[in-house]
Amino acid sequence: NAGVTQTPKFQVLKTGQSMTLQCAQDMNHNSMYWYRQDPGMGLRLIYYSASEGTTDKGEVPNGYNVSRLNKREFSLRLESAAPSQTSVYFCASSERTGGNNSPLHFGNGTRLTVT
Amino acid sequence: GESVGLHLPTLSVQEGDNSIINCAYSNSASDYFIWYKQESGKGPQFIIDIRSNMDKRQGQRVTVLLNKTVKHLSLQIAATQPGDSAVYFCAERLYNFNKFYFGSGTKLNVKP
Numbered sequence: 233n234a235g236v237t238q239t240p241k242f243q244v245l246k247t248g249q250s251m252t253l254q255c256a257q258d259m260n261h262n263s264m265y266w267y268r269q270d271p272g273m274g275l276r277l278i279y280y281s282a283s284e285g286t287t288d289k290g291e292v293p294n295g296y297n298v299s300r301l302n303k304r305e306f307s308l309r310l311e312s313a314a315p316s317q318t319s320v321y322f323c324a325s326s327e328r329t330g331g332n333n334s335p336l337h338f339g340n341g342t343r344l345t346v347t
Numbered sequence: 348g349e350s351v352g353l354h355l356p357t358l359s360v361q362e363g364d365n366s367i368i369n370c371a372y373s374n375s376a377s378d379y380f381i382w383y384k385q386e387s388g389k390g391p392q393f394i395i396d397i398r399s400n401m402d403k404r405q406g407q408r409v410t411v412l413l414n415k416t417v418k419h420l421s422l423q424i425a426a427t428q429p430g431d432s433a434v435y436f437c438a439e440r441l442y443n444f445n446k447f448y449f450g451s452g453t454k455l456n457v458k459p
Contacts, residue, residue, distance in 0.1 A: 236390075263445045272355050274436055274449040274450055274452050275436070276449070277447070277448065282445055288446075290446065291448070333398060333440075335393045335396050336381070336438070340389055
C-alpha cells in the first residue's frame, strides 16, 4: 500500500518551460490536493479536487492548472514556469463521507527549481 | 505561532520535558483540526486530530486542546524525545468543504 506517490522527486526548469507534476493515490479517496511549501513557511493550497470530475482554486492558483484524470490521479501543470514557482510541491488526499473526518495523507513532495 | 517569514518560531526543550506548541487558526467556521509533524525532506505526517465539538483529545504521548472562543489550538507532547525534533503544523478545515488550511509552523528542537 503505497499511499500517495508523487513524481518526479526533483526537477530543474528554465524560466518559460512547462512541466506536469504527477500524483496518484491508492487509498480510494475522493478528495485530492496540491500544496506548495516555501522555505520556512507553511503549506499553501494551490488547487483541490473534492471528487472525480471537479476542481477548485485554493489560495495561490495563479500560474497553475490541474487535471483530475480519474479517482486515483491528480496532476499539476506549470505552463510557463517562473522563478517565483521554485518551491516544494506536495500532493495529498483525504476522504470525507457523511460525518466521518479524514486527515490529509501526503506524498513526499516534488522539489522544483526554476532558474 | 505567528508567521515570521523565512524564520520559523523555534521551541527548544530538554529531552524528557513536556512541550507545548501553539497555533492560532483563522476561521470560526472551521470544524476539524489536525496537527502534523514534518521532518526534513519529507511530507507532513499526521499526529492527532480533533473535531470542533470537542475541546480535548489524547493520543499516545500527545494531547490536543481546542479553544474555539479565542480560535486557539495547542499540541502537548509528553516526555519529549530527540525523535520529536521536527516542524509542527496545525491545519483547519472549513465546514462544509474539504479544504484544509495550514498555519506557518513551529520548529521543535529537543536537546539531549
